[in-house]
Every structure is written in C-alpha cells, then in structure tokens.
Amino acid sequence: MGLRTALFDKHVDAGARIVDFGGWDMPIQYDSLINEHHAVRQHAGVFDVSHMTIVDVKGPQAESWLRYLLANDVARLKETGHALYSGMLNEQAGVIDDLIVYRMAWGFRLVVNCGTREKDLAWMSKQSAGYDVTLTERPELAILAVQGPAAMHIVMDLLNSKGASAEAVQVGSLKNFSGAEFGSWFIARTGYTGENGVEIMLPDNEAPGIWDELLAAGVKPIGLGARDTLRLEAGMNLYGHDMDESISPLSANMGWTIAWEPAHRDFIGRSVLENQREAFKRGELPKLSGLVMEERGVLREGLRVQCTFSDGSIKDGVITSGTFSPTLKHGIALARIPSGSQNAVVEKCEVDIRGKLIPVRLVKPGFVRLGKKVFE
Amino acid sequence: MSDFPDDLKYAATHEWLRLEEDGTVTMGISDHAQELLGDIVFIELPEEGKVVDAKQEISVVESVKAASDIYAPISGEIIAVNEDLADAPETVNTAPYTDGWICRILPSNPAELEELLDADTYAGMCE
Numbered sequence: 001m002g003l004r005t006a007l008f009d010k011h012v013d014a015g016a017r018i019v020d021f022g023g024w025d026m027p028i029q030y031d032s033l034i035n036e037h038h039a040v041r042q043h044a045g046v047f048d049v050s051h052m053t054i055v056d057v058k059g060p061q062a063e064s065w066l067r068y069l070l071a072n073d074v075a076r077l078k079e080t081g082h083a084l085y086s087g088m089l090n091e092q093a094g095v096i097d098d099l100i101v102y103r104m105a106w107g108f109r110l111v112v113n114c115g116t117r118e119k120d121l122a123w124m125s126k127q128s129a130g131y132d133v134t135l136t137e138r139p140e141l142a143i144l145a146v147q148g149p150a151a152m153h154i155v156m157d158l159l160n161s162k163g164a165s166a167e168a169v170q171v172g173s174l175k176n177f178s179g180a181e182f183g184s185w186f187i188a189r190t191g192y193t194g195e196n197g198v199e200i201m202l203p204d205n206e207a208p209g210i211w212d213e214l215l216a217a218g219v220k221p222i223g224l225g226a227r228d229t230l231r232l233e234a235g236m237n238l239y240g241h242d243m244d245e246s247i248s249p250l251s252a253n254m255g256w257t258i259a260w261e262p263a264h265r266d267f268i269g270r271s272v273l274e275n276q277r278e279a280f281k282r283g284e285l286p287k288l289s290g291l292v293m294e295e296r297g298v299l300r301e302g303l304r305v306q307c308t309f310s311d312g313s314i315k316d317g318v319i320t321s322g323t324f325s326p327t328l329k330h331g332i333a334l335a336r337i338p339s340g341s342q343n344a345v346v347e348k349c350e351v352d353i354r355g356k357l358i359p360v361r362l363v364k365p366g367f368v369r370l371g372k373k374v375f376e
Numbered sequence: 377m378s379d380f381p382d383d384l385k386y387a388a389t390h391e392w393l394r395l396e397e398d399g400t401v402t403m404g405i406s407d408h409a410q411e412l413l414g415d416i417v418f419i420e421l422p423e424e425g426k427v428v429d430a431k432q433e434i435s436v437v438e439s440v441k442a443a444s445d446i447y448a449p450i451s452g453e454i455i456a457v458n459e460d461l462a463d464a465p466e467t468v469n470t471a472p473y474t475d476g477w478i479c480r481i482l483p484s485n486p487a488e489l490e491e492l493l494d495a496d497t498y499a500g501m502c503e
Contacts, residue, residue, distance in 0.1 A: 033440050034415040225414070225441055296462070297418045298438045324417040324440050354420075354436065 001025065005050035006142050006204035010211050014221045021224060022115040024051040029223035036226035037326040040193055041371045044148035045222035046214045051114040054141055054201065055124065058107035059133035066101065066108055068267055069127055071249060073259035077103035081179045083190055086257055087249045088112075088120070089269030093276060094245035095252060096123055098237060100190055102179055109186070109201075111143070113239050127268065142207035146219060147197030147230075149371065154217050155187070155198055158210070171198065192227065194234025194369045229323050232332060235290060235366030241301060242288060242320045242334050248273070250280045251336065253288040253365050283343075286336045288320065290363040290375065293331035293351065297358065298324040304352040305335050305360070309344035319351070327368045334365055378408040378502060381473055385489060386498035387449040389431075392473065393492060396480075401489070403449060404477040405437060408502045410469050413439040419465045422446075422479045424457045430488055435478060437468065446478065450488040456480040 002025040011018065016027030027048070029036060039045045057066060066074045072086030083102045087095045097116045102109045112120045124135055146155055152172060159168035167182050174180060179188025179198075186201040202210065215221065222230075228238070235253075237243055243252035250258075250273075258273065259265070279285050293299055299322030308314050315338040322333035337346065350357035363375040380386075385393045390409035394402045410416065422434040428448040435446040448454075457479045461467060468476035483489065493501070 029414060032415055034417075229440060298440070298443065300443070324438070326415075326440070 003051070005048055006207045007048045007050065007211055010208055011048065011221070014215070016221070016223060019224070021051065024114060026051060027221070027223040029225045030221050033223065033225040033229065034326045036220060036222045037229050039220040040148045040195055040222060040226065040230055041327055041368070042149065044146060044150040044154055044197070044219045045226070046211065046219045047145040047147070047222045047227055048142070048211075049145050049199070050142040050204075050207070052143055053112045053114055053117045053120065054138040054143070055110045055112065055121070056104075056107060056136045056138055057110060057133055058136070059131070061132040062107045065128060065131040065133045067265055069124065070101065071258045071267055071269065071273070072101075073265060074101055074103065074108060076259065077101075079103070079178070080105050081174075081181070081188070083177045083179060083188060087243075087254050088123070089249065089267075089273070090123075090245060091269060091272070093248055093269035093272040095239070095243045095247060095249055095254070096120065096245060098239050098243070098254070102186075102188060104181060104186075115240060140204050141201045142204050144200045144202070144207065144210065144214070145191050145193075145197065146200065146214060147191045147193040147195045149196060151195070151197035151219075154214065154219055155200070158213055158217065161213075174198075192234070192236055193230040194236070195230075196370070229326055232321050232323050232334070233325050233327055233368035235334070235364075237288075237334070238321055248276045248280075248285060250276050251286045251288060253334075255280070283339050286317070286338050288334055288365060289337045290365040290367060291319065291322075291331075291333040291335050291349065291351070291360045292363055292367070292375065293333075293358060293360045295330070295358065297331050297353065298322070299331035299333035299351060299360070305337065306350045306352060306357060307337060307346045308348040309340040310347050311341065311344040313341060313344060315340070325367060327371070328373060331360075332367050333360075337362065378406070378411055378499075379473070380407070380495040380499040380502075382495045384473065384495060385449075385492040386495065387447065387492055388498075388501065389447050389449075391446060391449045393449055393489070395489065399483070399486070400455060401450060401452070401481045401483055402477050403479060403481065404472055405446060405468060406498070406502075407472045409444070410472045410476075413437065413442060413444055415440050416465045416468045419461045419468065419478070421457050421459070421461060422454050424454055426454045427484075428452065428454060428481070437465075448481065449492060450481060450483050451485050452481040452483040454479050455482045
C-alpha cells in the first residue's frame with residue numbers, strides 16, 4: 001500500500017482504477033480517460049492533486065532567498081495572491097524541478113512535484129543556509145483542481161451555498177495566475193489543463209465533503225490519465241519527461257520563465273545559463289517543439305524523430321511526451337529537436353513508428369487552449 | 377466485471393476466437409484486454425491475404441496510454457479484415473466480441489484450436 005490522500009476512499013467510491021504514482025495510490029481513470037478529458041474541455045472536472053508538495057516560505061529574507069533560488073523573479077509578484085511559474089535550477093542550469101510560487105500575505109507558497117519532493121526539500125534546505133527563512137511543508141493540506149468552462153461558476157455557487165458570498169465574488173473576480181486566501185483555504189486561478197478553473201488548497205478533513213458537493217454539482221472526477229492528455233494538449237511540460245537536471249530550460253521551452261532582468265540579480269545557475277543563452281541564440285542548442293501527426297495514430301515518448309535539414313543533413317530528435325489528442329483526434333507530442341549546422345533549418349520531420357517513417361509537422365508547443373485548436 | 381462468453385476459445389495473449397460453420401475462425405481481443413487498455417484510438421489492421429504462423433504478430437491496438445501487439449492465435453491465411461475499425465477503433469471497446477472483431481483466418485492446422493483455452497480457464501487467468 002502506498003501513501004493515500006484524504007480522498008482515497010472517494011476515488012474508490014467513484015470507481016477509480018488506482019495505480020502507484022510516485023509512491024502514492026492515485027486514480028489513473030474512473031470510467032474512461034477520453035470521457036474525462038472531454039468533460040474538462042466541455043464542462044468541468046475535479047482532480048485530486050493532494051499528492052503534490054506544498055512548501056510555505058516565511059521569514060524576513062523569504063523574498064531575497066527565492067530571488068536567488070528560482071530562475072523566475074518573485075519580485076515580479078506585485079500583489080498578494082499573485083503567482084508565477086518557475087524552474088528551480090542547479091549550478092549547471094539543469095532543471096531540478098518546475099513549480100508554482102504564490103505571494104502570500106505572510107510570505108510565499110511553493111507547490112512542487114511529488115516525484116521530486118525529497119530532492120527538492122533537500123536542495124531548498126541546503127540553499128537556505130545563511131538566509132533568515134523558515135520552510136514548512138504542508139502535508140495536511142489537500143489540493144483540488146476544478147477545471148473547465150463551467151468550473152468558475154460551480155465553485156462560486158458552492159461558496160454561495162456555504163454563505164460565503166463575499167468570498168464567491170472575490171473568487172469570481174480573480175485574474176488568471178492569482179489567488180486569495182480565506183482562513184485555512186487558498187483558492188487560485190491556476191491549473192494544468194489550458195482551461196479556466198481554480199486550484200483549491202484546503203485542510204484534509206474538509207476535502208471529502210467538498211469533493212462530494214462538487215460531484216453533486218455535476219463536476220466529473222478526472223484521473224491522472226486525462227490530466228496528462230489535457231496538459232499535453234495545453235503544451236505544458238511534465239517534469240522527468242520534457243525536462244530534468246540534464247536539460248537546459250532553454251531546450252525545454254522554459255526560456256519565457258527566466259527573468260534575465262534585472263541583470264544584477266544573481267540566481268542559481270545564472271552564469272551557465274548566460275552562456276547557454278548565447279549558444280541558443282546562435283541555434284546551437286536543441287529546442288522543444290510541438291509535433292502534429294495528422295494521420296491516425298498515437299505519438300509516444302521515446303520515439304525517434306528524424307529531421308532532414310535544408311543542407312541535406314539528417315539528425316535525430318526524440319519525443320519527450322506524446323499522446324493521442326482526444327480534442328483534435330490525432331497524435332500530438334513535445335519533442336526535443338536538434339539544432340542544424342550553420343543556418344540549416346528543418347525541412348522535413350518524420351517519426352519512426354515500428355520501423356515506418358510517418359510525416360509530422362513542427363508547431364509551437366501548445367495545441368488546445370480553452371477548448372479550441374491553437375496552432376496553424 | 378469482464379465478460380467471457382462460453383462459446384469462444386481464448387489465447388493467453390488475450391485474443392478470442394470463434395470457429396465459424398464454414399471452418400474459418402473469427403478473432404478479436406477479449407473484453408478483459410479492452411478494459412485493461414482503456415480507450416482504443418488506433419488499430420494497425422492485419423494485412424488481408426497474409427499467411428501467418430501461430431503466435432506471429434499481426435496487428436497493433438493502441439489506446440491513449442499503451443500500444444499492445446496482437447498475435448495470430450493459430451496458423452493460416454488472413455482472409456478478411458474488419459476495415460470499419462480504421463475509422464471507429466473504439467468499437468473494440470464497446471463490442472469486443474461482435475462488431476469489434478479484428479480479422480478472419482482460414483486455419484492451416486485446425487488441430488491448433490485444441491491447444492487454446494476455454495472460457496473458464498481464461499477467466500481464471502485474468503483474475
């Protein structure tokens with residue numbers, strides 16, 4: 001038996017197939033991955049993501065420490081509740097983990113991956129030496145992600161039904177990537193699906209009741225299987241697949257998460273990253289690209305991507321995350337595409353599926369947003 | 377619970393077979409196999425006219441999460457393929473023993489049929 005969230009019995013009640021996920025017994029799917037996927041794109045779904053690790057950072061130097069720890073800059077969070085996505089890099093600029101950080105009234109809240117929990121905590125603890133900060137893990141909090149076009153209304157209705165009408169209004173007015181704290185609850189407009197919705201952090205003992213109320217309001221429980229197809233359609237990275245400690249964030253489509261300015265801010269990995277940045281500009285580093293396979297089939301992690309360049313050279317890339325897109329009804333993937341020599345560009349891309357080369361198109365990472373196809 | 381019809385034979389690799397009156401054999405994948413795979417989104421269909429040996433790979437069934445090889449449970453010639461599955465692979469989920477059949481084989485060694493599993497034995501294996 002693995003670790004269990006406060007909602008384990010609820011998953012079993014809802015007919016979940018349970019699998020081991022980073023040491024946790026988690027629902028992979030309830031009835032059908034595809035139906036669950038469509039429910040989030042068309043109405044609303046709820047994910048139990050309580051296995052993720054919450055770390056609260058307090059202390060007079062919380063901000064200056066996080067500005068050193070993270071490649072993105074928490075000084076950009078101007079108001080309480082605002083959030084940003086960042087990589088946490090090692091000295092060689094490899095990605096230790098990706099995370100969300102929220103500015104709170106009392107400090108900052110980080111949400112990191114469950115599979116990297118131990119190394120993340122060890123790294124943060126080590127890097128905090130000499131800083132006046134305290135790190136507190138919050139395992140007693142559950143996290144429910146409620147996502148989909150109807151999610152905001154359903155959550156507001158739920159708050160209203162509890163007499164929390166002022167809170168409902170506040171949640172309804174939240175901008176994307178911001179949140180609000182209500183006592184022991186924190187509700188933020190963040191997620192991993194490319195749809196509108198919120199993530200609700202709340203005490204474990206309150207989670208089963210809220211789960212039941214969401215289901216009664218027509219929200220469908222969503223397993224980890226559909227969580228993966230939804231995030232991949234949204235073009236979002238998955239740690240350990242699309243990037244890890246051996247990969248530069250620049251080669252993982254995370255360049256936008258690096259705050260280069262102010263230039264005097266020293267963050268871990270910066271000096272190596274500055275060199276990589278020049279190499280990337282010269283086209284010398286691989287990049288993470290989207291792949292679209294319009295004939296019927298499925299793209300999978302690990303498949304070889306044969307790239308033919310304008311100078312006639314051929315180099316291999318690799319799919320880092322692949323699936324069948326339930327929304328688009330064809331294969332999609334994220335793939336690490338090698339750089340060409342000199343000014344050569346990729347002219348043709350083919351994926352090796354069981355020995356057959358199937359043509360694919362290179363697109364920007366990101367396939368579906370708010371239920372609609374987003375690439376050309 | 378998965379369904380294991382009594383009138384079919386099964387292979388340990390999760391294919392089912394039905395001996396037709398004309399001596400041909402229709403095959404597909406079991407209800408248990410489709411449940412394990414989940415939503416099926418693509419089937420690389422067998423090649424019609426191909427002569428195959430028992431246990432030879434003839435097809436690939438792909439769900440969102442996994443690809444699974446399908447083996448010929450008996451030797452013979454593939455005389456018909458369910459082309460409808462090209463556009464509607466999900467039929468294997470909804471009707472694995474009827475409209476979700478994959479192909480029909482003319483056996484070259486009908487004695488091989490005796491080596492396959494009956495419903496009870498196969499169901500026991502799937503527990």
